Amino acid sequence: MKAIQVKNLSKTFKVKVKEKGFRGSMSSIIKPRYKSILAVDNISFEVEQGEILAFIGPNGAGKSTTIKMLTGILYPNNGEVSVMNINPCAKRKQLAYKIGTVFGQKEQLWTHLTPYDNFKFFGAIYDLADTVIEERINELKKTFELEEFINTPVRNLSLGQRIRCEIVASLIHKPEVLFLDEPTIGLDPVVKENIRELIKKMNREYQTTVFLTSHDVGDIEKLCKRIIIVNHGRIVLDDSMEHLKYHYLNKKIVEVKMKETVDFTAEEGITVLKSKGGNLKLAIDTTKKKINDALRLIDADNMIDINISNVPLENIITEIYRENKVLL
Amino acid sequence: MRKYIFIFKTTFLESLQYTLNIILGFVSFFVVLFVFLNLWQYIYADSTNLISGYSMEQMIWYVIITEIIFFGTRNRTLTGQMTSDIKSGTIAYNMNKPYNYIYYIVSRHLGEITLRFFLYLGIGILIGYHFVGGLAGFQAVNLILIVPVFLLGTLINSFLRMCISILSFWMEDAGPYHWIYDKIIIVVGTLFPVEMFPDWAQPLIKFSPIYVVTYGPAKLVIDFSMEMLWRVLLAQGIYLGITIIIITVMYQKGVKKLNVNGG
Structure with a gap:
């Protein structure tokens, strides 16, 4: 059920518009103006x-x-x-x-x-x-x-x-x-x-x-x-x-600590979120590059530590808010 | 009805927390009474004189009773609180409860003023007895008939206040209208009986809320007659009916244009 x-x-609110200054205040008394705001x-x-x-x-x-x-x-x-x-x-x-x-x-x-x-x-x-x-x-x-x-x-x-x-x-x-x-x-x-x-x-x-x-x-x-x-x-x-x-953004976050600096900027499907010395934070777009293909690009002998995680929900939501703003 | 009695009871219990605040509020009550006690005692140089049909005792008791009604039933819930609830949209949080908002406010108001009213009543009676003694011709048995008139007067006063507050659905600030109503009641309705005003003004006052809120109840205490009782009750019935209709219509229309801030 x-x-x-x-x-x-749908819901529209009618909001009073007042122009600035004394003149605006007086004219809003004599001839108030309103604008409509579409809230829903x-x-x-x-x-x-x-x-x-x-x-x-x-x-x-x-x-x-x-x-x-x-x-x-x-x-x-x-x-x-x-x-x-x-x-x-x-x-x-x-x-x-x-x-x-x-x-x-x-x-x-x-x-x-x-x-x-x-x-x-x-x-x-x-x-x-x-x-x-x-x-x-x-x-x-x-x-x-x-x-x-x-x-x-x-x-x-x-x-x-x-x-x-x-x-x-x-x-x-x-x-x-x-x-x-x-x-x-x-x-x-x-x-x-x-x-x-x-x-x-x-x-x-x-x-x-x-x-x-x-x-x-x-x-x-x-x-x-x-x-x-x-x-x-x-x-x-x-x-x-x-x-x-798991599916909306199709992204994994890979945090990796290397002995030496590695450049991934030219790789398709990989975005470098942070790079400081040997410390890298990468976003892998799994629709363009499989996660195991991305991992193959990392030299295991040169690697000290690695962590793979999903994109935090907070980031996904922020991304959706932003995308929507752009679309509108 | 049970829920409104419960709201009244709960508010009354809560008001017990503010007893000290109520007692502090006696200051302005005492000042007004003190000024008018001295004024009338000076005007009635010969205490056997009658002015506009009132003896000195009757005049002073009239002022005491109307002051008790005015100060004892004054409450922010019906004025500032209700106005700001409507303006800020806080009223919305009361609207999704299974009670009628108007009856809820009236129950709260009565719960809040009950203790204050009885404290002012007690103090007012003590002052009256101390300065001018008892009222000649007053019969306690008449109180059975006078008490409902007081209750109806309080209710009508509450409804009139609510009519003004409900204007906030359409206006930026209903405060000035409350101020005007306040001043009319205190100047015209409490300090002098209607008979003291010029002949042309008396019919106007008798048709105004003053007649049903302060003058009528006070007049019945100082000079009771069945004829006066029926006249006041009839006027109160008419006022009650009209104010209820106005509140209901205004509230129903106002709620539809409610703008809740922050969503």
Whole structure:
């Protein structure tokens, strides 16, 4: 079953334009001028139930605008949206019972209350009976390891603890789809890892569909099997992580330490990324040169050390962003 | 309804953290009361005199009650907070919850002002008793009928404030309109009863929100009559209906043109 269906979705914002100086200020009062910004441009995609999808793109690409249209906060100018077979614009309140949202940059918890009181509050606004709320808190308390600080006011929690509580608050009503907008922003690597594990566990145990946006490649790499990249409001890539990592750029990175300097600049399919003395960093385009052919060019007797790796996902994504800019 | 009661309860619990801030807010309340206590005591050189039908005790109690209503129900949630939520797009984070944003704000507002209102009420009554004594002819049993009038007045005041804040969907800053409303209420609605104003101005004031928010409830405390009660309740009913319609229409239209900053 499809959890999310989006067809030809577009959103345009009208932004006031003001010319500089006093004259500009006066004329904007008398005759205001506006320009239209196309934030989301005719995008279509589907998400299966239970899937964890990464929806990424550079700043201003249209990610958050899309999430806000999927949750019924913003009204699209064109296109159709369906989340759990509900039109978010027409039935936002009904949809609210089926979805959960975590915005890493915006806290929804009441800071003077304890996480426990917050969970009771969120349970009540989702019309859950007191006994159900208690059961749910106990269950999530164990899953997200909150025992230590569940009775400490939120304002006294660390960022990592607060994010865990934010996620629990958004799960209290057992949502079928969870929208995570940069959930690990500002967290240290250990806490990030912990949060990712908990998201995976939640997806496994409750079959929750997760729609994730993040600038952190680690989140995407460790959580998602599928990735959608948006740029300038358009989908520029919708692919599996496997395909993206191993086939999209067809490149291997070879780092080699030689006794003497070697020149590879004339070789087709090999790009010298760095060369300092005997230390070389090469990018091999495997569509033009097989990796074993490239390795044959290196004199084994002259070699001290070698390391072959895939292109980091971060570089692949950056490359896609750049390519898209050039194309447009 | 249960969820709105829960929102009220949660906000009330949170407001207990700010008791000291509320007590500090008494300063301006005391200053205004002190000035008007002295002013009226000076004007009523002979305390048996009546001015515009009010005895000195009634006049001072009128000012005390309207000041309690004004200071006790003043709250940033309905003004600056709501305005900045709309302008910055933060309102969006409340919209994907299964409650009506307008009722959510009203519940929060009532939760935030309850403690403050009762603190001002207690202090105001103590000041009144200390300076002018009890009100002649006041019957505690009438309070059963007066309390709903106070509640409706507070609710209408909240709705009028929200109407102004919702303008932020279309305007850069609704702050000046709140300032004007504030000044009209404090100058025309709290310091002098309607009868003190020129004859031509009185009908205007009686049709204005002042009649249902401050004058009506205060007048019923100092000079209760069933006729006045029905008149105030009727006016409050009309105001309540109109403000609810205006808020609903404005909110539904405004939300459709919401611009959320940063996406």
